[in-house]
Amino acid sequence: xxxxxxxxxxxxxxxxxxxxxxxxxxxxxxxxxxxxxxxxxxxxxxxxxxxxxxxxxxxxxxxxxxxxxxxxxxxxxxxxxxxxxxxxxxxxxxxxxxxxxxxxxxxxxxxxxxxxxxxxxxxxxxxxxxxxxxxxxxxxxxxxxxxxxxxxxxxxxxxxxxxxxxxxxxxxxxxxxxxxxxxxxxxxxxxxxxxxxxxxxxxxxxxxxxxxxxxxxxxxxxxxxxxxxxxxxxxxxxxxxxxxxxxxxxxxxxxxxxxxxxxxxxxxxxxxxxxxxxxxxxxxxxxxxxxxxxxxxxxxxxxxxxxxxxxxxxxxxxxxxxxxxxxxxxxxxxxxxxxxxxxxxxxxxxxxxxxxxxxxxxxxxxxxxxxxxxxxxxxxxxxxxxxxxxxxxxxxxxxxxxxxxxxxxxxxxxxxxxxxxxxxxxxxxxxxxxxxxxxxxxxxxxxxxxxxxxxxxxxxxxxxxxxxxxxxxxxxxxxxxxxxxxxxxxxxxxxxxxxxxxxxxxxxxxxxxxxxxxxxxxxxxxxxxxxxxxxxxxxxxxxxxxxxxxxxxxxxxxxxxxxxxxxxxxxxxxxxxxxxxxxxxxxxxxxxxxxxxxxxxxxxxxxxxxxxxxxxx
Amino acid sequence: xxxxxxxxxxxxxxxxxxxxxxxxxxxxxxxxxxxxxxxxxxxxxxxxxxxxxxxxxxxxxxxxxxxxxxxxxxxxxxxxxxxxxxxxxxxxxxxxxxxxxxxxxxxxxxxxxxxxxxxxxxxxxxx
Numbered sequence: 001x002x003x004x005x006x007x008x009x010x011x012x013x014x015x016x017x018x019x020x021x022x023x024x025x026x027x028x029x030x031x032x033x034x035x036x037x038x039x040x041x042x043x044x045x046x047x048x049x050x051x052x053x054x055x056x057x058x059x060x061x062x063x064x065x066x067x068x069x070x071x072x073x074x075x076x077x078x079x080x081x082x083x084x085x086x087x088x089x090x091x092x093x094x095x096x097x098x099x100x101x102x103x104x105x106x107x108x109x110x111x112x113x114x115x116x117x118x119x120x121x122x123x124x125x126x127x128x129x130x131x132x133x134x135x136x137x138x139x140x141x142x143x144x145x146x147x148x149x150x151x152x153x154x155x156x157x158x159x160x161x162x163x164x165x166x167x168x169x170x171x172x173x174x175x176x177x178x179x180x181x182x183x184x185x186x187x188x189x190x191x192x193x194x195x196x197x198x199x200x201x202x203x204x205x206x207x208x209x210x211x212x213x214x215x216x217x218x219x220x221x222x223x224x225x226x227x228x229x230x231x232x233x234x235x236x237x238x239x240x241x242x243x244x245x246x247x248x249x250x251x252x253x254x255x256x257x258x259x260x261x262x263x264x265x266x267x268x269x270x271x272x273x274x275x276x277x278x279x280x281x282x283x284x285x286x287x288x289x290x291x292x293x294x295x296x297x298x299x300x301x302x303x304x305x306x307x308x309x310x311x312x313x314x315x316x317x318x319x320x321x322x323x324x325x326x327x328x329x330x331x332x333x334x335x336x337x338x339x340x341x342x343x344x345x346x347x348x349x350x351x352x353x354x355x356x357x358x359x360x361x362x363x364x365x366x367x368x369x370x371x372x373x374x375x376x377x378x379x380x381x382x383x384x385x386x387x388x389x390x391x392x393x394x395x396x397x398x399x400x401x402x403x404x405x406x407x408x409x410x411x412x413x414x415x416x417x418x419x420x421x422x423x424x425x426x427x428x429x430x431x432x433x434x435x436x437x438x439x440x441x442x443x444x445x446x447x448x449x450x451x452x453x454x455x456x457x458x459x460x461x462x463x464x465x466x467x468x469x470x471x472x473x474x475x476x477x478x479x480x481x482x483x484x485x486x487x488x489x490x491x492x493x494x495x496x497x498x499x500x501x502x503x504x505x506x507x508x509x510x511x512x513x514x515x516x517x518x519x520x521x522x523x524x525x526x527x528x529x530x531x532x533x534x535x536x537x538x539x540x541x542x543x544x545x546x547x548x549x550x551x552x553x554x555x556x557x558x559x560x561x562x563x564x565x566x567x568x569x570x571x572x573x574x575x576x577x578x579x580x581x582x583x584x585x586x587x588x589x590x591x592x593x594x595x596x597x598x599x600x601x602x603x604x605x606x607x608x609x610x611x612x613x614x615x616x617x
Numbered sequence: 618x619x620x621x622x623x624x625x626x627x628x629x630x631x632x633x634x635x636x637x638x639x640x641x642x643x644x645x646x647x648x649x650x651x652x653x654x655x656x657x658x659x660x661x662x663x664x665x666x667x668x669x670x671x672x673x674x675x676x677x678x679x680x681x682x683x684x685x686x687x688x689x690x691x692x693x694x695x696x697x698x699x700x701x702x703x704x705x706x707x708x709x710x711x712x713x714x715x716x717x718x719x720x721x722x723x724x725x726x727x728x729x730x731x732x733x734x735x736x737x738x739x740x741x742x743x744x
Contacts, residue, residue: 420691421690424691428697429698435711479653481668485714490725499712
């Protein structure tokens with residue numbers, strides 16, 4: 001046993017040292033145990049609060065992960081570190097204001113970040129639509145949009161809101177809604193309307209105050225009637241939307257034949273009377289579903305489109321029809337109050353040849369709405385205008401301004417532009433959708449795609465680097481937009497129109513400019529009205545330049561335009577005429593739901609509008 | 618021609634909605650590949666700038682290639698629904714994108730028709 005002299009002078013034996021070591025050990029052990037217990041408690045708390053939780057869910061192939069986010073995140077600049085902000089380049093503290101200034105608006109949404117990373121710029125993040133505040137038309141558009149995007153949640157929400165509105169509608173309104181849903185191939189929408197319709201009918205037949213037979217038969221009969229009303233409304237809407245509808249063949253059944261169908265119901269005298277009356281009135285010109293025009297205005301020259309509803313009836317030798325207009329209003333009209341088209345064929349004139357073979361004869365030129373033949377070549381008058389000798393149907397001839405002659409090709413062109421306009425009405429929203437974040441975003445999760453098959457991720461593999469993935473996705477987006485645009489261009493080509501083709505109104509104005517302009521001809525002293533039956537020679541003594549074409553300046557409104565042109569009280573003048581001009585020049589003016597009208601573009605405006613404005617001076 | 622009419626034209630009217638969606642997406646992607654095929658990197662970049670709404674590029678291209686674009690029925694119709702369009706997609710961007718493709722692909726309708734024909738001949742692969 002060794003001995004050690006301690007500083008205190010106490011002699012320490014080996015046994016003392018061992019005891020000391022044991023004591024030190026016990027003390028250290030107790031300390032470490034306490035530390036362990038504390039650390040363990042902290043760890044368990046961290047675990048319980050999810051500090052070490054990880055998630056490796058099934059990401060879309062190529063989708064951003066937390067790692068890829070960090071990899072691309074800028075390393076410089078001001079970052080948030082707990083409650084403080086630090087400049088990572090200088091290592092110094094920074095202020096919250098500096099941090100906010102660097103990061104932009106504090107309410108920036110994650111989607112903004114996506115836009116920046118993916119190169120989709122200038123696509124505002126849409127707010128959650130307030131369906132309750134929307135009109136039915138807006139809700140209908142929202143429903144179509146949600147359907148297009150495959151947004152099932154939005155679709156359900158819109159349907160629910162629409163269903164609430166349906167409950168408040170009248171039966172004719174519901175029929176119209178059902179028809180609109182039908183032509184949009186929206187079967188769910190049709191069913192929603194029918195459900196509301198059945199509720200309305202049920203309430204009606206079960207309300208004792210209505211005094212109706214409360215039997216199931218009554219209910220079934222009314223529902224069947226309303227189904228028929230829907231069918232009619234569908235026909236009407238298809239026509240209004242320019243879709244082909246099988247036109248009911250004008251019945252060949254004469255009144256006598258009709259009488260034959262139910263001989264027991266009528267006395268012979270009555271039959272004879274009906275027969276004589278029918279013979280006097282002739283056959284009805286129109287049948288159920290026919291698209292015709294009612295005469296409007298004091299002079300009866302105005303036209304408004306209506307559809308024949310139901311079978312005509314003969315009253316006092318005149319055929320009476322029930323018609324329905326675009327607004328769904330139903331009212332009676334006599335045959336004299338209707339015309340077949342908005343142009344020249346009127347009821348009472350020669351019967352329409354709708355059921356005959358297509359007219360193969362070449363269409364004639366027209367002047368002031370009358371068919372004319374061109375005689376010889378056009379010639380230039382001394383006033384510099386081009387004239388053309390024309391012959392009317394009665395053989396009389398007249399020199400007229402060439403620019404006032406409508407040729408068959410121009411009419412065809414007119415029809416082509418009408419088709420183009422309809423095409424754009426049907427497709428412009430879809431074309432625009434391709435460029436939106438919402439639509440492109442929907443390609444990630446669009447229904448009908450399994451994970452990894454989404455179009456935007458086409459061709460992306462797990463082996464690709466984040467950069468390659470991004471490049472591929474960018475290319476896919478570009479390709480998809482180009483493809484949808486290309487299909488649209490091809491669709492337009494199908495109706496013979498280029499994307500870059502000038503609209504007909506302006507084209508016509510351009511033609512007029514090339515031929516010296518029309519509008520000056522009435523000042524040349526040349527007869528173009530009742531005197532057309534005599535050959536006239538252009539009065540070339542008074543040479544007047546055609547009025548300068550009218551151009552709207554960029555950003556110029558209608559009132560400002562009138563003011564610039566020197567019209568007195570331009571605001572009053574615009575308000576007084578804008579609606580009329582909107583009806584005449586729909587390609588150049590636009591109307592809002594509140595009745596306001598504004599110029600739809602800058603640049604050249606139609607000569608007709610120019611002349612009407614000049615007349616106000 | 619809307620999407621439903623395209624489906625009917627291709628003879629896929631009776632296909633499931635899922636299969637129809639695949640057909641439409643395939644048609645779009647193939648159409649896009651065809652109309653962008655063979656273009657130079659500079660041209661592709663120009664198109665990328667147009668669809669991304671680079672106003673400077675759009676205005677420059679339109680002024681150089683289609684100065685009267687505001688008079689076209691296409692632009693007017695695209696601009697007409699601007700106020701009602703919740704996304705407010707600029708009409709000049711969409712117009713320029715389409716006009717650009719049309720100019721670069723004089724035979725575009727034939728190209729699209731060929732793709733449709735091919736899809737119609739291989740409809741079984743989409744079931």
